[in-house]
Amino acid sequence: MASEKEEQFYKRLKEELENYTTWPSRYLYKFIVPSDKEKTSEIEQIFDNTGAVINTRKSSNGKYTSVSVEVVMESADAVIDKYQEVGKVEGVISL
Template identity: 40%
Template structure:
């Protein structure tokens, strides 16, 4: 685990009591949105396309059991080309 990942884990543990709902926000190129959906088929996704339709913003709320689970979701989502995590 890198120092940056350790710091993120500490910040998550310092601000959350597990289990709890965690809000994820992502932006993906619209052409890759279906790939994102396939990675998270059971999650309720709130989406909004950019003005020109090139990007889709995604909000996903999931109940997480630990900071490790949160970090795992980010790692899984990073498989989508062009994904930005907010």
């Protein structure tokens, strides 16, 4: 169950996306995960069959990997659904 802070964040994000974006629209997600092939694979699977362009880059010390996902989304709700799905991956930080 989402915390109140999380609910407020997604509510504010939805308002901003609806006010400043014409849908469908290209959206860029950015995540940081521990450098573990399994973690990046989980994120890639979430965006599988969406036409997403996914780029990964390890940090200078190799401990973390940044994952950028550029994809055309249909609505603010669809953007938030993906954030919530990726949020279930252990250790992920959404930027």
